[in-house]
Amino acid sequence: MHAFTVSELIRAPIDRVWAVAGDPTRFPEWMQGVDQVEPPDDGPMEAGARLPITVTDRGQTRTSTLKLVEWDPPHGFAIAAGNDSAGTRYRYRFEPARDGTATRAVLEADVIIQGKWRFFAWLLKKGMKRADGGQLRALARLAAP
Template identity: 25%
Template sequence: MPVDVRTEIVVALPREKVASYAGDPSNAPEWYANILSVEWETRPPLREGTRLGFVARFLGRTLRYTYEVIELVPGERLVMRTAQGPFPMETTYSWESLDAHSTRMVLRNRGEPSGFAKVGARVMAAAVERANRKDLRRLKNLLETGRP
């Protein structure tokens, strides 16, 4: 069973500011509760082909994985993919201006679990959705107030 989770939030800031912050992987540990660290495996700046090592804690497990940027349209869309582990994942960020002072950010995670992870796909999708909603609220608060 494929997992495809789409969450969104409106942030009361211009698209360029939201995309600049949220689209910088170095900021991920500040607004993603489960991401412990990010290490650039290729040199900045972010571009297609950039590889980033992530360490995360999810469903009681510490996970290490590498994302590769497969699409980047600055200020509009960022797509990263990992192929390793029992749950290969593609993560997409997109940003849309609603007006001069507000932005809709969409966070989408999709993948096809394999092996044992396939059995828990439904539970995993629900956990990803809960985590994404919480993380987007934290991002909104951080950007709008300057604190997490």
């Protein structure tokens, strides 16, 4: 179920944007609530890899794992958290803009909810956009000169 889509024109070339966005250890710099992300310890960055993550939500710190669903340097990636019955998926796309001097970034967020919790999907989607809708603006501040 689609939660939201946001886009941002980042005033930096795609390779500079990817230097930040494509490094999972830098996710905490532009993803609110993310404290730490580690690269996969069992292989290369590629679709299917698992990234250990530490997040703080409402004062509670917890560890989990992100699954790297897509990996297409420097054009984007997708990460998923949760499982088949409840979870989230974030897809980040980057394309050169303005003769390569800028990058168009798009974030598409989806939520997976099964069973009785589907009645609360609207509330979860609203909270996701409020918490994560500013990620691309934060990324732009890091990547732009």
